[in-house]
Amino acid sequence: EPEVTQTPSHQVTQMGQEVILRCVPISNHLYFYWYRQILGQKVEFLVSFYNNEISEKSEIFDDQFSVERPDGSNFTLKIRSTKLEDSAMYFCASSGGRRQETQYFGPGTRLLVL
Amino acid sequence: AQSVTQLDSQVPVFEEAPVELRCNYSSSVSVYLFWYVQYPNQGLQLLLKYLSGSTLVKGINGFEAEFNKSQTSFHLRKPSVHISDTAEYFCAVVSYNTDKLIFGTGTRLQVFP
Numbered sequence: 001e002p003e004v005t006q007t008p009s010h011q012v013t014q015m016g017q018e019v020i021l022r023c024v025p026i027s028n029h030l031y032f033y034w035y036r037q038i039l040g041q042k043v044e045f046l047v048s049f050y051n052n053e054i055s056e057k058s059e060i061f062d063d064q065f066s067v068e069r070p071d072g073s074n075f076t077l078k079i080r081s082t083k084l085e086d087s088a089m090y091f092c093a094s095s096g097g098r099r100q101e102t103q104y105f106g107p108g109t110r111l112l113v114l
Numbered sequence: 115a116q117s118v119t120q121l122d123s124q125v126p127v128f129e130e131a132p133v134e135l136r137c138n139y140s141s142s143v144s145v146y147l148f149w150y151v152q153y154p155n156q157g158l159q160l161l162l163k164y165l166s167g168s169t170l171v172k173g174i175n176g177f178e179a180e181f182n183k184s185q186t187s188f189h190l191r192k193p194s195v196h197i198s199d200t201a202e203y204f205c206a207v208v209s210y211n212t213d214k215l216i217f218g219t220g221t222r223l224q225v226f227p
Contacts, residue, residue, distance in 0.1 A: 045214035100146045105158040
């Protein structure tokens, strides 16, 4: 069964450093998402991406964040200058359509900013 | 704006007992409703979803949920749980005019032998 994969599974970085989190969505999906879950808190939406552009983003997704689909298979989340409060589990998801279509989630990348 | 409330942060239950995990939502527009499960060290997996039609929805692993529009609820049930059902369960909604899933805080189901 096709699945969403994410690398790395864990990332430790120093505050102020740039990190890139990578995702390989399900191959025939067209809609891509990033969510994050700070320890002990809700899973929160960050951004959705379709047709090579951001279709929706949350207040969390400020200028420090960017997303890219550099080729036909990868989908990346870049945090330009990490802060302590960026420490969280980051989930990538993909879907074949909008709204009621199921979003399939990857296993997550646990980011720790020191 | 939409919101999801899962009142029970933890639900302990013995194996083979029935369980209900509660979910209430708030929205001024129509929504689609989902239950996801997260096993330890894994991603979120869809258990079931309600889009329209019959209010009783059956999902994987013997779970079912009932949509109640008047009570704005979407409670998850299983008549007989197994040890392997121990996991975190998340209720989520998405409205017709957005793609973002809004999640509840999750309910940790702990099944004891």
